[in-house]
Amino acid sequence: MRFPSGVCAWLVTGYAAAHETLNDDRLGKNHSLGNEKWRRRASIMPEPQHSQLQVHLLHQDPPRHTMMRRLITDAFAPRRVEAMRPRLQQLADALVNALPTRGTVDLVAGFAARFPFQVLAEVIGLPADLAVRFRREWGKVVQPVGPTDPARPAYEALLRGLQGYIAEVVAHKRSEAGEDLLSKLVLARDAGELSQEELDSIVFQLLVAGQEPVTNQITTALMTLLRCPAHLTHLRDHPELLPRAVDELLRYDSAFELTTWRFFAEDSDLHGTTVPAGDSVIVSLCAANRDSQRFPDADTPDFDRSPNPHLAFGQGIHFCPGAVLARIELQVAIGTLVNRLRGLRLAVPDEQIEWIPAVLGRGVHDLPVFYNERA
Numbered sequence: 001m002r003f004p005s006g007v008c009a010w011l012v013t014g015y016a017a018a019h020e021t022l023n024d025d026r027l028g029k030n031h032s033l034g035n036e037k038w039r040r041r042a043s044i045m046p047e048p049q050h051s052q053l054q055v056h057l058l059h060q061d062p063p064r065h066t067m068m069r070r071l072i073t074d075a076f077a078p079r080r081v082e083a084m085r086p087r088l089q090q091l092a093d094a095l096v097n098a099l100p101t102r103g104t105v106d107l108v109a110g111f112a113a114r115f116p117f118q119v120l121a122e123v124i125g126l127p128a129d130l131a132v133r134f135r136r137e138w139g140k141v142v143q144p145v146g147p148t149d150p151a152r153p154a155y156e157a158l159l160r161g162l163q164g165y166i167a168e169v170v171a172h173k174r175s176e177a178g179e180d181l182l183s184k185l186v187l188a189r190d191a192g193e194l195s196q197e198e199l200d201s202i203v204f205q206l207l208v209a210g211q212e213p214v215t216n217q218i219t220t221a222l223m224t225l226l227r228c229p230a231h232l233t234h235l236r237d238h239p240e241l242l243p244r245a246v247d248e249l250l251r252y253d254s255a256f257e258l259t260t261w262r263f264f265a266e267d268s269d270l271h272g273t274t275v276p277a278g279d280s281v282i283v284s285l286c287a288a289n290r291d292s293q294r295f296p297d298a299d300t301p302d303f304d305r306s307p308n309p310h311l312a313f314g315q316g317i318h319f320c321p322g323a324v325l326a327r328i329e330l331q332v333a334i335g336t337l338v339n340r341l342r343g344l345r346l347a348v349p350d351e352q353i354e355w356i357p358a359v360l361g362r363g364v365h366d367l368p369v370f371y372n373e374r375a
Contacts, residue, residue: 003359004146004359005041005042005146005147005149006041006146007038007041007042007280008037008041008279008280009261009279009280009281009282010270010273010275010279010280010281010282011282011283011284012270012271012281012282012283012284012288013284013287013288013291014287014288014291014293015288015289015291015293015294015295015311016291016293016294017271017288018283018284018285018287018288018311018315019288019311019315020271021262021270021271021281021283022259022283022311022314022315022316022318023315023316024270026264026265026268027262027263027264027281028061028262028263028264028265029058029059029060029061029065029260029261029262029263029318030059030060030061030263031044031050031054031059031261033263033264033265033277033278034261034263034278034280035263035276035277035278035279036278037278037279038261038263038278038279038280041146041147042261042280045141045159046147046156046159049156049159049160049163051197052163052197052200052201053159053162053163053166053197053200053201053204054201055195055197055198055201056068056198056201056202056204056205057069057072057202057205057318057321058205058209058260058318059201059260062317065317065318066317067193068194068198068202069317069321071184071185071188071193071194071202072181072185072202072206072321073321074181075123075124075180075181075184076123076321076322076324076325077324078324081123081324081325081328082324082328084119084122084123084328085328085332087122088119088328088329088332089332089336091115091118091119091122092111092115092332092333092336093336093340095110095111095114095115095118096111096336096337096340096341096374097374098110099111099341099374100374101373101374102371102372102373102374103370103371104347104368104369104370105368105369105371106366106367106368106369107219107222107337107367107368107369108215108219108364108365108366108367109366111218111333111337112215112218112219112222112333112367113136113215115214115215115218115329115333116210116211116212116214116215116218116329117131117134117136117211117215118131119211119214119325119329120206120207120210120211123181123210123325124180124181124182124206124210125173125178125179125180125181125182125183126169126182127172127176130165130168130169130172133165134165134207135161135165137158138158138161138162138165138207138208139207139208139211139212139215140158140212140358140361141155141158141159141162141208142208142209142212142360142361143356143358143359143360143361162204162207163200166200166203166204166207167200169182169203170182170186170189170199170200170203173185173186174186174190181206182203182206185199185202185203186199209322210322212361213255213256213326213361214255214326214329214330215363216255216356216361216362216363216364217249217250217254217255217256217326217330217363218330218333218334219255219363219364219367220249220253220254220255220362220363220364221246221249221250221253221330221334222334222337222367222369223253223353223364223367224249224252224253224301225249225334225338226344226345226346226369227350228301229345231245231301231303232338232344234303235303235334235338236338236339239335239339241303242331242334242335243327243331244303244304244305244306244308245303245334246327246330246331246334247305247308247310247327248301248302248303248305248308249301249330249334250310250312250313250330251289251295251305251308251310251312252289252290252301253286253362254285254286254289254310254312254362255361255362255363256285256312256313256360256361256362257284257285257286257359257360257361257362258282258283258284258285258286258359258360259282259283259285259314259318260282260360261280261281261282262280262281262282262283263277263278263279263280263281264276264277264278264279264281265277283311285311285312285314286362288311289310289311289312294309295308295310313326339375340374340375341369341371341373341374341375342371342372342373342374342375343370343371343372343373344369344370344371345369345370345371346368346369346370347368347369347370348368353366353367354366
């Protein structure tokens with residue numbers, strides 16, 4: 001298929017094929033594997049940011065990937081993030097308490113765009129004075145803007161701003177190290193375990209991938225519930241369904257639609273098709289999650305679906321390291337909004353909702369809702 005940037009890629013859509021592809025160790029993620037045809041049209045960051053911000057986990061292969069991933073996994077360990085659930089509930093309740101007692105609000109500006117970043121800041125140890133200076137539009141730099149796109153200059157300006165912010169975060173943690181993840185990463189750089197580019201890239205990945213996809217996932221989940229009022233009411237009346245419901249909402253409409261590029265080092269067979277070396281291979285996670293051969297009634301949300309081996313967080317060695325945290329965030333966010341905003345419904349016709357026109361991210365710009373009472 002041809003992407004808006006002009007890149008031609010091989011797209012994998014079926015569940016079985018997607019699962020196999022995500023676990024195929026012949027496919028690498030490092031951009032150096034891309035051929036000249038891909039590189040000429042790819043919507044990758046310009047220099048110097050590409051070299052300085054794009055050597056994070058998503059673009060690394062073993063053994064480097066293995067070492068770098070090990071540095072961050074402790075911060076997202078299941079027991080540790082589960083212990084944070086009461087604090088996440090406090091953050092969610094505080095945001096809802098700041099909403100009007102009734103009426104119309106934008107749940108993106110009032111909640112979905114704020115809650116994930118507040119959680120992320122606590123998990124990684126981002127100081128409060130730096131957290132308040134983070135600009136939400138920096139989180140959108142992962143949305144590809146092609147080299148010939150008229151918006152490219154504005155995109156590059158965002159990149160430079162974010163790069164400067166990351167430099168400030170690193171400098172702060174170097175002078176005031178603590179027991180948090182950011183401090184651990186800076187210490188790893190100073191000990192020679194990471195290069196400066198790898199450190200900056202991991203911080204970049206944490207700041208961007210750690211919050212914007214969760215913001216989008218909150219909005220896609222809410223859109224599903226608002227379109228299916230019976231499901232919303234059932235979930236409010238049966239909160240014990242939240243964990244299973246969140247997984248089904250992830251399967252039904254995932255905020256991360258596609259994987260990033262993968263490449264073969266040599267011409268290779270992929271599900272009966274010869275893929276040239278260096279051509280990009282992309283897996284459609286959303287299509288795989290709607291495969292009726294794996295999920296009966298795939299186009300219908302079913303909160304009783306079990307088992308539910310969806311691919312919203314990927315699969316294989318690049319499975320999202322923050323998946324457990326994201327699930328808890330979504331459980332707290334959806335549970336709080338559904339339970340506390342009584343009579344929740346869309347404030348405008350469905351067709352007026354503006355969806356984000358991005359290849360990698362799925363969500364809505366604004367989510368105007370009306371509710372009768374803030375409980």
